[in-house]
Amino acid sequence: xDINILLxxxxxxxxxxxxxxxxxRISDYALHFVSMDGGxxxxxxxxxxxxxxxxxxxxxxxxxxxGGQGTRPLVHDEDFIEKLKHAAEQATNxxxxxxGSALLARTGLLDGRKATSNKIAFDWVKNVNPAVHWVExxxxxTDGKYYTSSGVSAGIDMTLGFIxxxxxxxxxxxxxxxxxxxxxxxxSNDPFASKK
Amino acid sequence: xDINILLxxxxxxxxxxxxxxxxxRISDYALHFVSMDGGxxxxxxxxxxxxxxxxxxxxxxxxxxxGGQGTRPLVHDEDFIEKLKHAAEQATNxxxxxxGSALLARTGLLDGRKATSNKIAFDWVKNVNPAVHWVExxxxxTDGKYYTSSGVSAGIDMTLGFIxxxxxxxxxxxxxxxxxxxxxxxxSNDPFASKK
Numbered sequence: 001x002d003i004n005i006l007l008x009x010x011x012x013x014x015x016x017x018x019x020x021x022x023x024x025r026i027s028d029y030a031l032h033f034v035s036m037d038g039g040x041x042x043x044x045x046x047x048x049x050x051x052x053x054x055x056x057x058x059x060x061x062x063x064x065x066x067g068g069q070g071t072r073p074l075v076h077d078e079d080f081i082e083k084l085k086h087a088a089e090q091a092t093n094x095x096x097x098x099x100g101s102a103l104l105a106r107t108g109l110l111d112g113r114k115a116t117s118n119k120i121a122f123d124w125v126k127n128v129n130p131a132v133h134w135v136e137x138x139x140x141x142t143d144g145k146y147y148t149s150s151g152v153s154a155g156i157d158m159t160l161g162f163i164x165x166x167x168x169x170x171x172x173x174x175x176x177x178x179x180x181x182x183x184x185x186x187x188s189n190d191p192f193a194s195k196k
Numbered sequence: 197x198d199i200n201i202l203l204x205x206x207x208x209x210x211x212x213x214x215x216x217x218x219x220x221r222i223s224d225y226a227l228h229f230v231s232m233d234g235g236x237x238x239x240x241x242x243x244x245x246x247x248x249x250x251x252x253x254x255x256x257x258x259x260x261x262x263g264g265q266g267t268r269p270l271v272h273d274e275d276f277i278e279k280l281k282h283a284a285e286q287a288t289n290x291x292x293x294x295x296g297s298a299l300l301a302r303t304g305l306l307d308g309r310k311a312t313s314n315k316i317a318f319d320w321v322k323n324v325n326p327a328v329h330w331v332e333x334x335x336x337x338t339d340g341k342y343y344t345s346s347g348v349s350a351g352i353d354m355t356l357g358f359i360x361x362x363x364x365x366x367x368x369x370x371x372x373x374x375x376x377x378x379x380x381x382x383x384s385n386d387p388f389a390s391k392k
Contacts, residue, residue, distance in 0.1 A: 014217035014375060017243070021210035021348065024241025031242045040246060045220025046227045047213070050236060050244040118376060151376035152217065156349075179210060180314060180347035180388045182380070192376045 002061030003031045006087070007041040007051055008080075012068030015097040016043070018156035019064055022163060025175050032057050036083055044068050054083065059090035066155075067098030067118065075106045075128050085109060093145045095162060097155030101148040105129040113143040118151025119192045137193035139184055150190060157184045198257030199227045202283070203237040203247055204276075208264030211293040212239070214352035215260055218359060221371050228253050232279055240264050250279065255286035262351070263294030263314065271302045271324050281305060289341045291358060293351030297344040301325035309339040314347025315388045333389040335380055346386060353380045 003023050005016055023029050035041045038053035065084075074080050085107035088094045096104050098118040102125045104110055110129065116138040117125040126134050135141050140149040140158035142165070149158035160183050164172035169185070176183035184191075199219050201212055219225050231237045234249035261280075270276050281303035284290045292300050294314040298321045300306055306325065312334040313321040322330050331337050336345040336354035338361070345354035356379050360368035365381070372379035380387075 012217075013213050013220060017209050017213035017217075020241050020243060021208070021213075024209060024239075033243060043220075045216050047216060047229060048246040050246060120374070151374075153352075153375050153377040177388070178316070178347075179349050181349035182378075182387055184378070191378055192373070 001029050001092070002058045003029045003064065004034050004054070004057050004059070004061050004087070004091075005031065005064045006054065006084070007033060007035050007049055007066070008070045008074060009041060010044045010068055010070030011041070011066045012098055012152060013043040013045040013047050014152050015066030015068060015100065015155055016064070018153060019095065019097065019159040021179060022156060022159040022175055023064070025178065026163065026167070036080060044070065054087055059087050060092060063087055063091035063094045065094070065096040065100035065103055067096070067100040067102070071099040071102050075102055081106050091145070093147065093162070095147040095158065097149050097158070098151045099125055101125060102128045104146070104148070105132050110146065113146060114141050115143065115146065115148040116141045116150055117148065118154070120151065137190045138187060139190045140187045142187070150192065156181060158187070161185065161187055197225050197288070198254045199225045199260065200230050200250070200253050200255070200257050200283070201227065201260045202250065202280070203229060203231050203245055203262070204266045204270060205237060206240045206264055206266030207237070207262045208294055208348060209239040209241040209243050210348050211262030211264055211296065211351055212260070214349060215291065215293065215355040217375060218352060218355040218371055219260070221374065222359065222363070232276060240266065250283055255283050256288060259283055259287040259290045261290070261292040261296035261299055263292070263296040263298070267295040267298050271298055277302050287341070289343065289358070291343040291354065293345050293354070294347045295321055297321060298324045300342070300344070301328050306342065309342060310337050311339065311342065311344040312337045312346055313344065314350070316347065333386045334383060335386045336383045338383070346388065352377060354383070357381065357383055
């Protein structure tokens, strides 16, 4: 299975690399770092990553969308959103972290579906598309093929939850143990919902 | 302050990018991704990062050393270890994650000092240099300018601990909140020590 991690300027580093750490431990998964045009993409925390153009990848794989400051201009970039919609429609599963859900929401594919995002940016995310059923108290939310998580480190919990759904909770627990991570495996347990 | 993140082939992705997420939120810190020879370095989880040669950086900054499978051959690479020793000696602080402490231990700079590493690889790490006082039950350990953490996600806790030591615990708590991370702020609280 191909895992396509969609990067863009000023993405939040851990939004991408928490899930990458988990997904990269599944031997059946082949990870690809992609962007709309390919080339070097630099995160908010100044990490330069080499990417392939998204149209050079197998879009039927799993699509991971991080969040971060870079999402703020991109929700107004119609070309980006159109290409994202095409990629997300073709993907077997689509996972977002933090304000990555704002980008996905902007495509319209979450309309009428449940989703979440990080708590500090929640009001902005809701305004991007009020037709989504935004869940304010959730570590992560699943609706059909879509997984959306709260902020940054919540992406690790969600991705372990995704692995549990795909391969069983023992596999997810083994990975959590392997990375010495105390997995919050209850998607409704959101320690940050009340601290907005 | 310059933060030099030393990468090498098959480093563990989250070992580097957990700390990077935290350190990248300090406005006074300038992050640099370096390797012994520069060029693209690919993590164990297939992330290609562009790096600068380590001798092009300001070595008096803070040095971060991740761990991972890539450390296994490198403890036998005398040229790598000699250059690492030079960099670590010049650094104001030196932080290691997971088996990154095996590399640092191999330089001799940890001889007689307390340090830790991840629990799954602990016996191997101890054998790399038994002259280190290896602490088996610790989320992270500090000794002088050296910070060493347990496996993978422990690097996030340690780096928040480093920020607390440098800037106060409020700043560290604010960053933990910003990334929606439940910080284990007690370096002696090691949930994985007994599960070796």
